[in-house]
Amino acid sequence: MIAVSPPTPFTPAQLRERVQEILAAGALPPIVQAGHPVLRQHAAAVEGQISDTELKQLIVLMRNVMHEAPGVGLAAPQIGIPLQLAVLEDQFDVDPEAAAVRHRTPLDFVAILNPRYAPLGMDTAAFFEGCLSLSGLQAVVVRHERVLLHYETPEGLGREQAFEGWQARIVQHETDHVQGTLYVDRAELRSLSSNAEYAANWAEPGIGKARAALGFLHGHP
Template structure:
């Protein structure tokens, strides 16, 4: 089913005001939770709303928030900023068997602006996925195994880069945030589990035990951005 995602009505002044409030605060900003309007609107494309100094400082704060959460990605809307900016980094030391099954390898820190991704090939992978804006929950999401990401770097350079495996999942998850899409929009909802119940019953590198016990398939679900 295709749903229409509303475009943010925030202008440059609105975005600057939110960012300046975050930059001047004494503490790191909280991660907003599902229901916040910034998470359900298509964020504004970056076109110079922030100075380079503001942008660099904001990226630094987003990286801190991501690390402290902890997580492997954070999008500006998760701080209530309706701007197409996200940071990514995956340096977690995970079990080698799980890393192999999930095709998970370290991802060096990356800040992306105005990203767009397209699948490469027809391969899909289904794994449990969580989100810092839906605390305490996770669900199985089928995603393309490989994607081509087009984005701007903070210095304004246009880049293209291919991502595979878990890195591709991170890229898609964070880019979705900038388009008002949460992972639950794409999830097999029968797989939805609290973190505690997942740990008690379904924790494994793959999803076969959960698929059998909860009664879901591993195919694609949710909305289309087309």
């Protein structure tokens, strides 16, 4: 069972001050690493704490940080801002076999505010997953194969959108971030591997070899 994260102690004024400080720095902020309290707090809903201009600037900054990392998603808490905001984009050139097994298709850039998701159906998928806030590690996570995402656009419009496959995994991962949940909270910890060990031993489209050798998810399809 996933622990319930405490709400961020930041006031609206403190949130705006933090955003303004990061925007004024003139450089890409570092990605916060596991152990920082902001990653274990339920972020504040975006409710006008910052101006529309500041929000747009923050989204551009987060997209740049995501690209620089590089990654396919980034949540505001990962740069020290406890707001329910994330950016998603997956345009990586992936091996066709891996893309087919993982149901991975390109995801156009999108910024999501105040996201929450619900599963569509009972199907799940298990794959290795990493996180920019747990540098150098990967682990297998069982996630819903299809989800319905409820979110708001930067313009304040409510949206519902269905995602499946790897796109659904990205959506779940980033939405978890704004609720103070990290992928290791959901992971099969016997699968936890350094990037080097993953590359040396388990880099295949699926998880069959790692599951057999490391002893996790017995009986999972």
